[in-house]
């Protein structure tokens with residue numbers, strides 16, 4: 001089932017777009033099945049759960065084939081562990097958190113890849129920087145030596161019709177382009193992580209370079 005789902009998705013999603021299989025609540029067997037079907041990027045939303053899976057997989061041949069992504073809200077007291085295991089922290093949503101990531105990354109001589117999470121819809125229940133604040137914060141984060149900002153991430157609001165998410169995805173793309181034109185460091189952001197099972201097609205049409213899929217891959 002997982003394999004069929006991934007093969008079908010790959011027919012619809014260009015190879016240039018990274019599919020992150022979001023495996024929260026899923027088993028190791030399901031993760032391995034996804035990797036067998038060509039998935040290289042695995043997303044988790046809790047550090048503890050990710051750590052357990054990471055440790056179970058690290059002694060297997062799958063370990064080399066997986067890049068781990070943190071897609072959930074990251075608490076400051078979990079940053080140390082997060083920096084140890086994640087290739088990409090997609091949920092950097094404040095300067096303070098970025099400074100903490102930088103600090104722990106420096107201790108293990110790592111340049112930590114991150115995405116800055118932006119709250120495009122303004123819902124107070126969602127994490128992420130307000131679009132207006134993003135540029136200033138990114139200017140500051142870009143100065144941190146042990147962080148590399150790959151791009152932006154967003155979670156669109158839940159709507160009845162995926163078409164309604166389109167303006168939010170467009171906003172994220174326009175924000176990235178604006179930031180790239182303004183960043184005094186000359187650094188360029190490329191990644192746009194946007195689109196989940198219900199709305200990834202609209203997200204891709206609006207410029208997503210990375211989609212985060214849970215149910216579309218694992219069912220449910």
Ligand SMILES: *Cc1c(COP(=O)(O)O)cnc(C)c1O
Pocket residue numbers: 022024045071072155196197198212213214215216
């Ligand atoms: C769970 C989750 C996803 C995947 O959601 P689906 O709707 O199952 O595709 C993507 N992004 C984040 C941040 C998530 O927590």
